[in-house]
Amino acid sequence: MEPLIHIDGVSKVFGAQPAIDSLSVVFEAGRLNGLVGPDGAGKTTLIRLLAGLLKPSAGRLRVAGFDPVAEPAGLRDVVAYMPQRFGLYEDLTVMENLVLYADIRGVVGTERRQTFERLLSFTDLARFSERLAGRLSGGMKQKLGLACALVKVPKVLLLDEPSVGVDPISRRELWRMAADLVGQGIGVIWSTAYLDEAERCDHVLLLNQGKSLFSGPPGDLTAEISGRSFLVRGLGSERRQVLQRALKHPSVIDGIVQGANLRLVLAEGAPPPTPAELGAPPTASLDPTPPRFEDAFVARLGKRQTGDSPYAAREALGTAGEVTVEAKGLTKRFGSFTAASEISFAIKGGEIFGLLGPNGAGKSTTFKMLCGLLKPSGGIARVSGFDLMSAASQARGRIGYMAQKFSLYGDLSVRQNLDFFAGIYGLAKGGVPVIAKMVEAFGLGPYIEVNAGALPLGFKQRLALACATMHDPAVLFLDEPTSGVDPLTRREFWGHINALVGRGVTVVVTTHFMDEAEYCDRIGLVYQGRLIAEGSPDRLKARSRTGACPDPTLEDAFIGLVESVERNGRGHDAT
Amino acid sequence: MTPRDRLRRLTALVRKETLQIGRDPSSLLIAVVLPLLLLFLFGYGVSFDLRRSPICLVVEQQSAAASELTASFLASRFFSVQGAVTTRDCQEDLVAGRVNAVVVIPSDFANRLYARDPAPMQILVDGSDPNTAGLMANYISGTWQTWQAIEADSRGRGVAPRLGVTARYRYNPEKESRNFLLPGLVAVIMTLIGTMLTALVVSREWERGTMEAMMATPLSVFELLLGKLIPYYLLGMAALGVTTTIAVWLFDVPFRGSVLVLVAVSTVFLLTTLGQGLLISTLAKNQFVATQAALFSAFLPGFLLSGLVYEIPSMPWPIRLFTYVVPARYFVPSMQTMFLAGDVPGVLVPNSLALLVIATVLFAVVAKKTPKRLDG
Numbered sequence: 001m002e003p004l005i006h007i008d009g010v011s012k013v014f015g016a017q018p019a020i021d022s023l024s025v026v027f028e029a030g031r032l033n034g035l036v037g038p039d040g041a042g043k044t045t046l047i048r049l050l051a052g053l054l055k056p057s058a059g060r061l062r063v064a065g066f067d068p069v070a071e072p073a074g075l076r077d078v079v080a081y082m083p084q085r086f087g088l089y090e091d092l093t094v095m096e097n098l099v100l101y102a103d104i105r106g107v108v109g110t111e112r113r114q115t116f117e118r119l120l121s122f123t124d125l126a127r128f129s130e131r132l133a134g135r136l137s138g139g140m141k142q143k144l145g146l147a148c149a150l151v152k153v154p155k156v157l158l159l160d161e162p163s164v165g166v167d168p169i170s171r172r173e174l175w176r177m178a179a180d181l182v183g184q185g186i187g188v189i190w191s192t193a194y195l196d197e198a199e200r201c202d203h204v205l206l207l208n209q210g211k212s213l214f215s216g217p218p219g220d221l222t223a224e225i226s227g228r229s230f231l232v233r234g235l236g237s238e239r240r241q242v243l244q245r246a247l248k249h250p251s252v253i254d255g256i257v258q259g260a261n262l263r264l265v266l267a268e269g270a271p272p273p274t275p276a277e278l279g280a281p282p283t284a285s286l287d288p289t290p291p292r293f294e295d296a297f298v299a300r301l302g303k304r305q306t307g308d309s310p311y312a313a314r315e316a317l318g319t320a321g322e323v324t325v326e327a328k329g330l331t332k333r334f335g336s337f338t339a340a341s342e343i344s345f346a347i348k349g350g351e352i353f354g355l356l357g358p359n360g361a362g363k364s365t366t367f368k369m370l371c372g373l374l375k376p377s378g379g380i381a382r383v384s385g386f387d388l389m390s391a392a393s394q395a396r397g398r399i400g401y402m403a404q405k406f407s408l409y410g411d412l413s414v415r416q417n418l419d420f421f422a423g424i425y426g427l428a429k430g431g432v433p434v435i436a437k438m439v440e441a442f443g444l445g446p447y448i449e450v451n452a453g454a455l456p457l458g459f460k461q462r463l464a465l466a467c468a469t470m471h472d473p474a475v476l477f478l479d480e481p482t483s484g485v486d487p488l489t490r491r492e493f494w495g496h497i498n499a500l501v502g503r504g505v506t507v508v509v510t511t512h513f514m515d516e517a518e519y520c521d522r523i524g525l526v527y528q529g530r531l532i533a534e535g536s537p538d539r540l541k542a543r544s545r546t547g548a549c550p551d552p553t554l555e556d557a558f559i560g561l562v563e564s565v566e567r568n569g570r571g572h573d574a575t
Numbered sequence: 576m577t578p579r580d581r582l583r584r585l586t587a588l589v590r591k592e593t594l595q596i597g598r599d600p601s602s603l604l605i606a607v608v609l610p611l612l613l614l615f616l617f618g619y620g621v622s623f624d625l626r627r628s629p630i631c632l633v634v635e636q637q638s639a640a641a642s643e644l645t646a647s648f649l650a651s652r653f654f655s656v657q658g659a660v661t662t663r664d665c666q667e668d669l670v671a672g673r674v675n676a677v678v679v680i681p682s683d684f685a686n687r688l689y690a691r692d693p694a695p696m697q698i699l700v701d702g703s704d705p706n707t708a709g710l711m712a713n714y715i716s717g718t719w720q721t722w723q724a725i726e727a728d729s730r731g732r733g734v735a736p737r738l739g740v741t742a743r744y745r746y747n748p749e750k751e752s753r754n755f756l757l758p759g760l761v762a763v764i765m766t767l768i769g770t771m772l773t774a775l776v777v778s779r780e781w782e783r784g785t786m787e788a789m790m791a792t793p794l795s796v797f798e799l800l801l802g803k804l805i806p807y808y809l810l811g812m813a814a815l816g817v818t819t820t821i822a823v824w825l826f827d828v829p830f831r832g833s834v835l836v837l838v839a840v841s842t843v844f845l846l847t848t849l850g851q852g853l854l855i856s857t858l859a860k861n862q863f864v865a866t867q868a869a870l871f872s873a874f875l876p877g878f879l880l881s882g883l884v885y886e887i888p889s890m891p892w893p894i895r896l897f898t899y900v901v902p903a904r905y906f907v908p909s910m911q912t913m914f915l916a917g918d919v920p921g922v923l924v925p926n927s928l929a930l931l932v933i934a935t936v937l938f939a940v941v942a943k944k945t946p947k948r949l950d951g
Contacts, residue, residue, distance in 0.1 A: 054950050092594055100590075103586070104587060
């Protein structure tokens with residue numbers, strides 16, 4: 001029998017750059033097929049090729065028995081596609097969007113009524129059917145996009161990064177829906193940069209630079225490195241320093257911070273290092289742990305990270321132990337809606353504090369009040385003792401800010417961007433040596449005249465960090481700094497952050513990425529405008545440990561905590 | 576795929592577009608607010624006629640003739656008169672532009688008049704704006720001649736000129752500039768809707784990724800384009816209706832043509848603007864570039880090179896040549912003819928044919944250039 005999707009030697013070249021490079025792979029029906037890889041790996045291009053939106057430069061492609069280019073009409077009847085930006089009309093309501101897609105796909109009469117009923121209950125959007133799509137939260141938009149793609153039951157469902165910018169709760173729901181569809185015999189292609197999602201797919205195509213690194217059940221890839229993943233426990237407060245030493249150890253090919261512990265992956269056949277070799281305290285122990293897909297992915301790429309950072313060489317700030325960022329009863333009201341209510345916490349120098357929460361919970365509002373972008377309706381936000389409202393300029397001089405996504409000037413060269421930021425931080429005269437140091441430290445030299453928009457992703461990230469830290473801030477604010485970034489770039493980025501923190505810089509970070517949250521010393525979980533939990537990642541995990549779930553991940557903890565508030569809230573309503 | 580399916584899809588697209596127009600502030604701004612603003616600006620504000628122009632009347636002699644002449648200047652609706660005793664008094668006002676002209680009735684006015692001096696009085700006109708200066712000179716000498724005739728008549732010395740020239744302005748006897756401005760303005764308003772708004776909404780679909788989603792459905796490119804054309808055609812025609820009604824009812828612009836011909840000629844013009852809008856949006860896939868392109872390739876030429884504001888025959892020849900590809904150049908005179916003269920085939924037929932040619936070329940290019948996939 002012909003497989004559902006047959007990709008045979010397909011290439012797609014833009015300009016001189018191949019986005020897909022002679023790829024051959026087969027996807028079967030009734031399976032959840034993960035399309036995994038870092039940004040720029042060619043995921044979107046491949047999905048567009050499958051949807052007949054792009055014409056392959058070479059090779060043969062068959063989707064559900066059709067040639068996507070020669071037989072677009074037949075193909076589009078059986079293929080549903082949800083693009084990265086959902087394809088929703090934001091100024092139409094939920095129902096109007098559904099009706100539009102139903103009309104286009106010729107779903108009418110009783111069939112339409114039943115379909116809508118099923119989709120609205122499936123996505124839990126029935127309550128919002130009259131709401132404009134633009135007013136929905138990220139997670140709900142995603143579900144509506146899915147519903148619109150499903151008005152006619154397809155043979156193939158193509159989902160391009162459906163979980164980007166979606167909180168863990170919505171992500172899990174979306175995942176459940178996809179699994180449900182697979183159960184009905186639909187072939188689902190789910191593209192993602194989240195490697196933890198890849199682990200749950202039936203079949204994974206691991207793409208890197210347009211080529212297949214691996215194709216098969218995810219377990220096969222992780223099995224390759226079984227026995228090589230270890231957790232270093234009992235490190236006390238020294239885990240970041242130990243990580244730096246561990247990454248220089250010849251046996252270690254990968255290492256990340258995971259809550260209070262370190263996760264290490266060893267080279268093939270290498271003996272595990274002793275805690276003493278890593279310079280860890282005597283209380284430390286090295287225990288084997290089941291490998292994860294990400295461990296295997298990094299091992300496959302075979303590139304070593306060094307953990308070195310130019311920031312490590314700078315002198316300490318001497319702020320360790322001092323409170324550098326303080327929120328006291330922070331409240332923000334938009335009209336009658338309270339986005340943030342009575343939020344209080346204190347962050348010490350040399351600490352990484354993570355703000356987590358579902359979409360629309362008030363996490364961004366809190367974050368923006370902390371870095372002075374939004375005026376609180378009540379309460380105080382202080383940075384290094386300065387009130388962000390009354391002493392804004394002093395406070396801002398101590399802040400470095402790295403915005404979500406890439407917010408440098410894409411049409412300016414690397415040098416021009418650096419010059420510009422040196423100028424706005426008032427480094428006009430002293431800026432030249434600082435810029436030279438940044439260029440050298442981050443290896444930006446070869447790219448100095450390249451426009452920032454044309455940089456490889458990893459270098460964009462480095463440039464953004466260089467611009468945000470040029471004036472040597474005491475506090476660094478990071479807004480979803482590595483969303484959509486590949487694991488290697490993410491590791492490099494956190495290497496720099498760890499070095500900054502080592503000098504006493506305070507870091508405040510918002511993220512949907514549980515891996516990123518694991519790097520934090522403490523996490524504040526925001527839900528419905530309130531701080532519902534605060535503590536180290538391990539403490540939060542411990543709080544949601546149950547008989548059914550003895551070793552919860554941070555994501556489990558996150559969902560558990562939000563759901564318990566939800567239950568308590570409803571309990572109140574009932575009484 | 577049955578025709579019924581096609582019809583349902585098309586209806587769905589048109590309904591979607593209509594809902595969006597109603598909910599999107601920028602669409603409402605371009606389709607409703609801007610046209611009304613232009614209409615009232617041109618209807619009330621902008622006028623190429625002189626009405627109550629400030630002049631200074633220097634009366635150096637207190638004779639019966641002098642005061643009669645003064646009275647007829649005061650009575651004229653063309654002037655707003657301020658009096659003075661010596662020329663020096665109002666010299667400064669003339670220099671500062673506070674008055675457009677100075678009329679001097681000299682101390683020997685009566686003597687010169689009876690001595691049949693051909694120039695018994697002096698007129699000083701501010702010539703910085705030649706257009707105004709010419710009009711001022713004409714109006715003043717007109718007033719002077721009228722007074723002279725009446726004066727001669729009243730003395731019974733009916734030295735009626737043997738040959739009299741009487742100017743009669745046909746089609747626009749009141750010489751109201753808004754009578755030809757407002758019909759021409761319809762061209763600008765239709766360009767706003769047909770080109771600017773269409774280019775904007777199509778490029779928005781590219782920008783927001785909805786175009787990509789639509790292309791992955793069974794819709795054909797042809798249906799997608801038609802789904803844009805129909806609502807914006809209807810919107811353009813609605814604008815025509817509203818503009819014409821306001822021009823005729825509120826501003827008393829005559830309408831001497833027939834509604835049927837008006838709709839037919841406007842349809843051909845609207846097609847050229849829609850074609851241009853679609854063409855822009857297939858080339859520029861972001862809203863900013865699309866708006867700029869529409870502004871410079873359609874809106875400004877429609878205003879400046881259509882004969883609405885500046886006379887085409889008095890333009891330098893390279894620009895005159897360029898006006899032949901500006902659709903509004905054929906539509907503005909057609910509209911002015913239909914409003915002021917009526918259905919004159921000699922004007923309407925060649926202009927409409929020219930528009931039809933432009934529309935055909937534009938749509939041929941659009942059909943060829945519109946991508947059927949993301950990579951063309």
